[in-house]
Amino acid sequence: MRRNRFLEYLVIQGLVIVAVMVIFASISDRQVAATIAGVLFVAVPLGLMAWEHQRAGFKEAVWYAGVLQFWVIFALPILGIRLMNWGVPFDQLSFWGIPGPLLHSWSSKSYMVMIVITAIRWFKLNKKAG
Numbered sequence: 001m002r003r004n005r006f007l008e009y010l011v012i013q014g015l016v017i018v019a020v021m022v023i024f025a026s027i028s029d030r031q032v033a034a035t036i037a038g039v040l041f042v043a044v045p046l047g048l049m050a051w052e053h054q055r056a057g058f059k060e061a062v063w064y065a066g067v068l069q070f071w072v073i074f075a076l077p078i079l080g081i082r083l084m085n086w087g088v089p090f091d092q093l094s095f096w097g098i099p100g101p102l103l104h105s106w107s108s109k110s111y112m113v114m115i116v117i118t119a120i121r122w123f124k125l126n127k128k129a130g
Contacts, residue, residue, distance in 0.1 A: 004129065005055060006063070006122035009048050013115050016044050031082070034090065038079035041107075045071040045114070066117030074107035 020037040027033040045067045052060060077095045085093050093100040 004122055004125045005052070006118055006125060009052075010115065010118045010122055012044060012048065013111075013118060016040055017111075031086070031090075035079070035082055038075070038082055041075040041111075042071070042079050045075065060121060063117055063121050066114045070107070070110045070114045074103065074110050078103060078107060 019040060023036050023040075024030075024033045027036065049064065049067055049071075052063070058064065078100075081093045081095050081100065082090065090100045090104070095103055098106075
């Protein structure tokens with residue numbers, strides 16, 4: 001049986017969460033830790049989308065939408081406002097009038113949506129293959 005690639009994506013998405021916890025636990029400068037975490041949140045979904053495109057093109061439109069909603073609406077803007085406002089506390093930043101802390105809170109939910117969509121794709125492909 002061929003290994004289901006969405007399980008790999010799910011594991012990677014989970015490892016990003018673990019890596020971010022390790023980053024914040026080991027780097028005392030919150031701004032540096034948040035920036036490194038932000039780079040992960042931008043780079044990993046981009047890498048997963050590139051990997052999926054290489055493997056199967058754009059056949060998984062719902063999965064791409066799940067990844068893109070997090071990447072475009074939250075990961076890129078949050079990293080962008082952090083980098084463009086270096087030295088300013090995140091709770092004083094906003095994007096399109098949305099305060100940074102609220103944007104961050106929504107981004108956590110958005111990341112979970114991405115994970116759930118990946119898990120559903122994994123489950124459906126597993127069921128189909130079995």
